[in-house]
Amino acid sequence: MTAFTRAPHRKLVRRSAAVGVVAAGALFLSACGDDGDDMSGMNHGSGNNSATAEAGSSSFNDADVTFAQMMIPHHEQALEMAELADGRASDSEVKGIVAKIEQAQDPEIKTMRGWLKSWNKPTAAESMPGMDHGSGGGMMSDADMEHLEGMKGAEFDKMFAEMMIEHHNGAISMAEDEQKNGKNTDAVKMADDIVEGQSAEVKQLQSILDRL
Known part of the structure; x- marks a missing residue:
């Protein structure tokens, strides 16, 4: 299990700021076209120099930016x-699913x-601070997270x-x-991976629910 430093109050504030971006960005993302900027030096985060150089040659648009800004707090x-x-x-x-989530x-x-x-x-948290908490994009409310924290075992x-479904x-x-x-090839590839990986996990989670 990957270790994470617990800071509940700070996390709740971050979620409150981030979730508004997810909710507001969902409509924006679907309306984005190919009118964004082209820039170099993009870092794929893999530590591989050749992969980073190749990624840096790719262009991006507003949809790519919004995708990253929305998905960061969602993943968090x-x-x-x-x-x-x-x-x-x-x-x-x-x-096992928890381990997959942490690894990916x-x-x-x-x-x-x-x-x-x-x-x-x-980042999303920096771009729209202090927004009200909501439930856009499948984000859980603070009350949901507190309820989950109070559960143990089969419950x-x-x-x-x-919640994860x-x-x-x-x-x-x-x-x-x-x-x-999206326009950026690496961002679109990550989107492909998310759709494939998380769709499989949704099916697995549903099978778990069916037997619990």
Whole structure:
């Protein structure tokens, strides 16, 4: 299990700021075209120099920027949910999905932050601070997260599966918008990976619910 430093109050503030971007950005993303800037020096976050150079030659548009700004806080909340599973989850299959989420989404956050930095664009939390908390893009409310934190064993497993299905479906929807509207090849490839990986996890989570 990947270790994350617990800071509940700071996380709640970050979620409150971030989720508004997810909700507001969903409509914006679907309307974006190919009218963005072309820039070099994009960092894929893989540590591979040749891959980074190739990524840097790619152009990007507003849809790519919004995709990254929306997906970063979305992934961050998924990691918070995964962190809560430590010591609370009892189902081995749930624990396996938690490990997959941590292995996939933490590196993707680093990659997307690298894109935004190279594009001279702010992250979602910096671009729209202090927004009211909502439920756009499959994001959980603060009350949902607190409720999950209070669960343990089979009750936790069931609620985690229910919440993560909704959360993943929000990510899949945003990734599908990026597939249709994005211009940057690496961002579109990440969207492809999210749709494929999280769709498979939704099916697995549903099978877990069916037997709990």
